[in-house]
Amino acid sequence: MSRTLALALVLGAVAGPAAAQVATDREAVRLLSRAESLQARLERRDSLGRKQRYQERLARRFDAGDVTAILANSVGDATGHRVVAGASAFLSELGAIPPSFISSCVVVAYSATGKDSVLRAEGLIRRARIMADALSSPDTLADGAIVAVVIGRAYRESLDADWKAWLPEDVALVWTMKRDGAAAAQELMAGETDAGARCLAGDVARCRLWLGVDRDPTPYATRYRPAEIRRLLMKQFYGWGRVGGLPAECAAGSDRACLQVVDRGEWLSPVPASPRARAALVREVRALHGAATLRRALTDSSGSVGARLARAVGISEDSLIYEWRSWVLTGGGNARVAAGARDAMPALIFAGLLLLAAARSGRWR
Amino acid sequence: MYRQVLKAQWLAARLPVVLLALLGFALPLLIVTYGGSLENAPSDRVAQWLYAAEKIGTLIPGLALLVGLLLGIGAWAPDHAGKHVYALSLPVPRSMYVLLRFAAGGTLLAAPVVALGLGSLLAVEAIKLPVGVHAYPLQLTIRFALAALVCYAIFFSISIATKRAALVVLALICGAFLADLVLAVLSVSGSASVTTTAFYLLTNWPGPLSILMGRWALFDV
Amino acid sequence: MSNAIETFDLCYRAGKHFEIRDLGLKVREGSIYGFLGPNGSGKTTTIRLLLGMLKPVRGTITVLGRKVPEEMARIMAQTGYVPERPHLYPYLTLEQAVRYHAAFYEGFDMAYAGEMRRTFGLPLDQKLSHLSKGEMGKLHMLLVLAQRPKLLVLDEPTDGLDPVVRRDVLSALLDFCSQGSATVFISSHLVHELERICDWVGVLDNGKLVVELPMQSFKNGIKRIRLSGAPSLVGDTPFVVLQRETTGTEQVWVVRGWQPPMAQWFEGVGAAVKEVMDLDLEEGFVELLRSSRAPVS
Numbered sequence: 001m002s003r004t005l006a007l008a009l010v011l012g013a014v015a016g017p018a019a020a021q022v023a024t025d026r027e028a029v030r031l032l033s034r035a036e037s038l039q040a041r042l043e044r045r046d047s048l049g050r051k052q053r054y055q056e057r058l059a060r061r062f063d064a065g066d067v068t069a070i071l072a073n074s075v076g077d078a079t080g081h082r083v084v085a086g087a088s089a090f091l092s093e094l095g096a097i098p099p100s101f102i103s104s105c106v107v108v109a110y111s112a113t114g115k116d117s118v119l120r121a122e123g124l125i126r127r128a129r130i131m132a133d134a135l136s137s138p139d140t141l142a143d144g145a146i147v148a149v150v151i152g153r154a155y156r157e158s159l160d161a162d163w164k165a166w167l168p169e170d171v172a173l174v175w176t177m178k179r180d181g182a183a184a185a186q187e188l189m190a191g192e193t194d195a196g197a198r199c200l201a202g203d204v205a206r207c208r209l210w211l212g213v214d215r216d217p218t219p220y221a222t223r224y225r226p227a228e229i230r231r232l233l234m235k236q237f238y239g240w241g242r243v244g245g246l247p248a249e250c251a252a253g254s255d256r257a258c259l260q261v262v263d264r265g266e267w268l269s270p271v272p273a274s275p276r277a278r279a280a281l282v283r284e285v286r287a288l289h290g291a292a293t294l295r296r297a298l299t300d301s302s303g304s305v306g307a308r309l310a311r312a313v314g315i316s317e318d319s320l321i322y323e324w325r326s327w328v329l330t331g332g333g334n335a336r337v338a339a340g341a342r343d344a345m346p347a348l349i350f351a352g353l354l355l356l357a358a359a360r361s362g363r364w365r
Numbered sequence: 366m367y368r369q370v371l372k373a374q375w376l377a378a379r380l381p382v383v384l385l386a387l388l389g390f391a392l393p394l395l396i397v398t399y400g401g402s403l404e405n406a407p408s409d410r411v412a413q414w415l416y417a418a419e420k421i422g423t424l425i426p427g428l429a430l431l432v433g434l435l436l437g438i439g440a441w442a443p444d445h446a447g448k449h450v451y452a453l454s455l456p457v458p459r460s461m462y463v464l465l466r467f468a469a470g471g472t473l474l475a476a477p478v479v480a481l482g483l484g485s486l487l488a489v490e491a492i493k494l495p496v497g498v499h500a501y502p503l504q505l506t507i508r509f510a511l512a513a514l515v516c517y518a519i520f521f522s523i524s525i526a527t528k529r530a531a532l533v534v535l536a537l538i539c540g541a542f543l544a545d546l547v548l549a550v551l552s553v554s555g556s557a558s559v560t561t562t563a564f565y566l567l568t569n570w571p572g573p574l575s576i577l578m579g580r581w582a583l584f585d586v
Numbered sequence: 587m588s589n590a591i592e593t594f595d596l597c598y599r600a601g602k603h604f605e606i607r608d609l610g611l612k613v614r615e616g617s618i619y620g621f622l623g624p625n626g627s628g629k630t631t632t633i634r635l636l637l638g639m640l641k642p643v644r645g646t647i648t649v650l651g652r653k654v655p656e657e658m659a660r661i662m663a664q665t666g667y668v669p670e671r672p673h674l675y676p677y678l679t680l681e682q683a684v685r686y687h688a689a690f691y692e693g694f695d696m697a698y699a700g701e702m703r704r705t706f707g708l709p710l711d712q713k714l715s716h717l718s719k720g721e722m723g724k725l726h727m728l729l730v731l732a733q734r735p736k737l738l739v740l741d742e743p744t745d746g747l748d749p750v751v752r753r754d755v756l757s758a759l760l761d762f763c764s765q766g767s768a769t770v771f772i773s774s775h776l777v778h779e780l781e782r783i784c785d786w787v788g789v790l791d792n793g794k795l796v797v798e799l800p801m802q803s804f805k806n807g808i809k810r811i812r813l814s815g816a817p818s819l820v821g822d823t824p825f826v827v828l829q830r831e832t833t834g835t836e837q838v839w840v841v842r843g844w845q846p847p848m849a850q851w852f853e854g855v856g857a858a859v860k861e862v863m864d865l866d867l868e869e870g871f872v873e874l875l876r877s878s879r880a881p882v883s
Contacts, residue, residue: 189415189497201496329497337580339507342570347511350573354518355467358525359460369689376677447673453639455690456663 059112061122064088066102068124069147072112086144087151090173095291096282096298097155097171105129107150129154145174160301162308166212168275172282177332184280185328193228193272199325207321211281212271213306219270220262226255229262237267277328281309284324287332289313366457371469377443381435382476388428389481389509393488393502393583396421415498415584422505422581425481429509429577432477433516440470441524467521474513482506485583498584505583512576519573588651590615590737590769591636596645598635598793606631606793609645613771613786618763620784620801621773622871628793629773630670633741636771637667650737663691666730670741672722676715680708680725684732691733699732706754720751727755731762738762740772744779756783781805781867789874796878797842801867808870809844809862813837816857824848828877836860840873 056074062081063069065088071080087107091097106124108115110132119125133150152171156164175181188210191197199207208214209223216222220229230250233240240247249257262268271278286294289312297312310317375382396418444452452462485502494500523531544559567574591613598606606628613619623629634640636647638655647654649661674683680703688694703710706724708717717725723743730738738759744752760783763770774780780787781801788798797804808828816837825848829840837857844862852859865873 185497186415189495330499331585337501337504337508337582337585339504339511343508343576344511346571346573347515347576349571351514351518354522355463358467358522359463361463361522361525361527361530366689369686372682373675373678373686376682377675443675443677446676447671450639450669450671451673451675454637454662454665454667454669456659456661456665457690458659461659 054113057111057113059109059115059118061118061124065092066099067091067144067147067151068103068106068127070106070108070112070115070118070124072109075109083144083147087147088144090145090148091151094171094173094286094294096286096294097152098295101155101158102151105131105151105154107147108132148173159298162215162301162305163298166271166278166305167282168279170279172279172286175276175279175283177283180276181280181283181328181332184274184277185331187274187277188325188328192232193223194225195223195272200329202325204318204322204325207325208306208317209272211273211278211306211321211324213281213304213309213317213321215304216270220259220268223270223272224262224268226258229258229268233258233262233267240267280328281324284327285309285313285320288323288327367465367468370465371472373443374440374466374469375473378436378439378470378473381439382473385428385432385435385477386480388431389477390484392421392424392428393481393484393505394491396583397488397491415582418584419580419582422583425505425509425581426512426577428477428481429512430516432474432513433518434520436470436473437517437520437522438524440466440521445524463525467518470517470521471514474510474517478506478510478513481509488583492584494584500584502583505581508576508579508581515573515576588615589613589648590617590650591619591771592648593636594646596635596647597643598631598640599643600631604628604631604793606635606642609793609795611636611788611795612798613769615769616767617786618770618772618784619786619788620780621771621788621790622775622777622780623773623790624775624875627790629775629790630741631793632790633739633771633773637662637665637739664736666733666735666738668726668730668738668740668743670745672726674714674722674725677713679711679713680717681710683714683725684729687729688732693734695732695734698734699728702728702731702758705758720747723747723751723755727758731758734766736768738768738770738772740770742774742776743772744774744776752779759783777868777871778866787867789871791875791878794878796874803843804870805867806864807843807845808865808873809841810865810869811839811841811844811852811859812861812863813839813852813857813859816852817855824851826877828873840865840877842870842874 056072058073059070060073060075060080061068061070062084064081064084067084067088069080069084069087071083075083091102104127106119106127106129108119108130112118116125119130124130131150131154133146149170152173153169156167156169156171159167188196188200191200193210195206195210199210212219212223224232230253233247234251240251242248242251246257246261250261282294285297293312297309300308300312302308303311306317306321310320313320315323399414399417399421453459455462457465482502485500485505489500489502526534541559541563548558566572568578569575589612591611593609593611596606596609596611604626609632611632621629621632631640635642636649636654638647638658638661641655650664652661654661675686678686684696684699684703688696688699706721706728708721708724708728712721714722714725723746727743730740740759743759744755747755756779759770762768772780772784784801786799787801787804789796799807814836816839823841825844826842827839828842829838831838846862849859849862
């Protein structure tokens, strides 16, 4: 009996750990195989993901009017068409850029994969201007403004030096009276410079200086006062006066130093009016004299910017600038608070309809 | 008949009418008071002042809404108190009675409108405007009159509506919000929001509330 | 003679529990019609139906020969209405209220209104919100009588008024009636008051017109009869049995439409009439209502 018990104990002592070991091994094997299948799944998913990402980045052509764009697939059908249609709308609304120029361009998104193949396959490779830009986010692409601006920028680069220096980067493509016209008027009234303040007061010559429409070998000396240069630089660049050298001298009060430092053209625009205010002049010509006039002015390369615009319009420079001033200050010729027949009719009609509804009220039944 | 209804309505609503008229008179003057003297002021001060004028100007459609609310609801308040029994016992057709009430309340609208007009004229006289800045007292007053009329008509109709009509309107509004919720839950992209569309239709020309939108600055470029 | 007010098959439902059904009122021109009924029987509702303030489910209403609600404005031009609860604008003074009311009625008699105001002792410059209940009641009466209407519809005009004011109001009403041939439709639950002035009576109970007959017939026709030996089962009778009670060997019957020769009927069934007692209008009204709610089998 005791021998049997001892044997059982020994066997148990041996078998127990062995059995445990076997169980542990089995568990290990099970875990290993799980890990392996998990890894395989991850690799498969990665591969799928890579494939999907690749598909999304593939380049695709979109057309609307004269506008052609190569965008990534991820943009989607609807958005892609909306973008090119929007760009076409912007360009035709301004009407200043010739259709032949627009159709010579292809706007290409940087992130699109295989764009070269698409360009070749679609026969676009022969187009004169292939412009790459970071056109990837559907949100920023949405209304086509960015695509239109890329084309506008290219057009501006194709013009002569005077236009290149004066025209806003987007060639006034993205502009509304309500937002930009009001801002231009506010800028004029803000009176950051003497030229601007006197332009506001009605001095047309100062308006020309402020807009920078005349050719001027010393634009900073003519269009700005040294004190204005100092103030604008100190306002624009924090700690500018502590840079040392000419900036420090200018900040200390040296007018000569101020003129010298800006003459390099790095710190301050030679034109006091912002690109938006200059865009307002482009828009004024477009609004009052038509797209053809604007096109004519942009293709004119003789004389100052002011002279070209005036020539295209057919009036004197002073008259044109005065016209621009009135147009901007009166919000495009519209009285701001409107109370005409167009506003009154819906109000009166709805008041009448509501009165009719009240008269037929079933409240008393 | 009309004169008596007008008199009765004036007696019921004279306090709010006077208060609203005072407000209407004061708002344009507030713009001028804020601006102070613009003579020889630096040009950037002009821009700030115009900005402030525009902001104060946005109170004017709010005043139109308040005028419409108080006079529209007030037009029926005495009859509501008596459950319309007296009105129903009068020998006038129902629609005629509604017209009388509407006309009487509409006449009382003249007080805040005229007050705003006078305040605007006084404000224009009180300030020397810099070059490039114009005043629009007549346009502002006319627009305010139209806005007040629309608001008055809306609240007048709401005040006389039956419970059932009010429930229908409420159901429509709730339905619009519910539809938006469902669309959002179902992630139906590309579809316009019902409430946004409705708001757009109401507040853009030729919607009934379009008169309340837009710029309301007495002084502007 | 034509009817100033006539309804046919008039039905109206308010909520789940109240209904006016098959109402067929006939108010003769020139009469003073007392519209009796307990609280909640539908008197005010009926009046509002007659004046076009409520829409019936079915039925026709004709007032002063004109259809309701199609010709409501013309009807109200000749109708003076005093509602159950005062409804004039409380912020007006008495004078302003009179002028306001007068503006709507072409034939408004300002002189008569002034005379009545003095009679009632009402202050001209007092705001209506400061008038007492009695003064308000008098004012309402003043306004409707000064209109010189063809029809007066009065919904509990003396409810809540003290006896002196009630007397003044009713006197003014009777004076007015004596001057012309106006029809008066007056509702009340104060039976004894109507007894004095009305020549017709209609009793409404729970939305149903229980009876409509001349006041004299109503008053004289309801009797309490003490008798003995009456049979337990009763067939056709020449009168309407409203109530039967047994006390010992005797029975007490309350009947409507009684006339003295009908005593012979009791003899015919072997009963002996011990006493025939008159009931006043209020007692008769109570018995009538009792019987309409729990008819005698």
